[in-house]
Amino acid sequence: MTVKQVLKKIFQYFLQGLIILAPIAITVYAVSALFNFIDGILPGIIGKFFPGFLGTDAEGKAINIPGLGFVLVLLVVIFVGYISSSYIIGKLVELFDKVLERTPGIKLIYSTIKDFFEAFAGNKRKFDKSVLVSIEGNDVWQIGFITREELHEFGLTEYVAVYVPQSYALTGRLYFVKADRVKVLTDISSTDAMKFAISGGVTEIDEENPA
Template sequence: MRHIKLTLKGYLVTGLLIWLPLAITFWVLNLIVGTLDQTLNLLPREWQPQQVFGFTVPGLGVVLAVLILLGTGMLAANVFGQRLVRLWHAILSRTPVVKTIYNSVKQVSDTLLSDSGQAFRQALLVRFPHQDAWTVAFQTGTPSRQISAAIGEDELVSVYVPTTPNPTSGYFIIVPRRDTRELDMSVDEALKYVISMGVVAPPPKAR
């Protein structure tokens, strides 16, 4: 009887390990697609899928978002488009209240998405939350000279310490570079390691 219970438990765990990643993946994709489909409500009523086709078309919001992004990128690639972008940037950068939000978000997005940026380019080990513990973090930049002078350290690094299993929240800390250790793993491997709470370890590197 005990053997049967152990066998059934093994089957249940195996089935859970197969279906759980699939269920979470489809749930996240459904959330993204559903959110983007809501943007179709911004179209004139006569252009909405319910009016054109007579029924809802799932995923049409994703197609629309991709087309808008491609069109914007292609427009900004020519001289006329660059002038429009500069004009748009100048207007938003001078509008009270709006300029604070816009400039902050633009600076962060430029840093994160730029090929020359150093944000999230290196996985590190840092001492956190105390000196006797280590955790995985990501280098986000180098503090300004003002911060370095205030701390009294020349070699400082800005790092983001993600929480687990949700890495979208975490802590921004500034630490001496000597208190960090560079990891021989990609950012994706480090994120998987954090999300899995250390269960999914990166494969050993070939020497």
């Protein structure tokens, strides 16, 4: 085996190792960054409102217990989700929600973020109807998601709103297109369609989990 062949083989092993380790490393990094961020800010907040709860170090600062902040956030989110299912709490949350949605300035930020999260989860999910949409030409198709099937307020009676995600990004574009330029995907799930679009078409489709 020549030196060139050996180097080529080593390079192939490098690429194979990179393909295996890169997704793992990026995922671990993202989770660790969130983990450390929450752990970094919560001890100070807890020490301010509940002095002595965590104890203090030699400098008088609240002791940072690794993982405690992340666990507390998870417990708070789960607890809020649990109590919001009760009638009284649900009504209070609904009232608070209306106040925020009618407050000038805050309304824009709050309603936009709320709609964004509800689009992916909950009872108002929007990205659950995956389609192929022809925008740039009759023979060119893109993966998209129907978010509105009626656009009467825009004066469009035969159009639907289609969100087209961009590859390797958390962004996308919204198009108003005629309904006859849209094909509903029935053989793959919306989750697989989203992964396929974001990955640039390199993600394998799970054939065992059709929509």
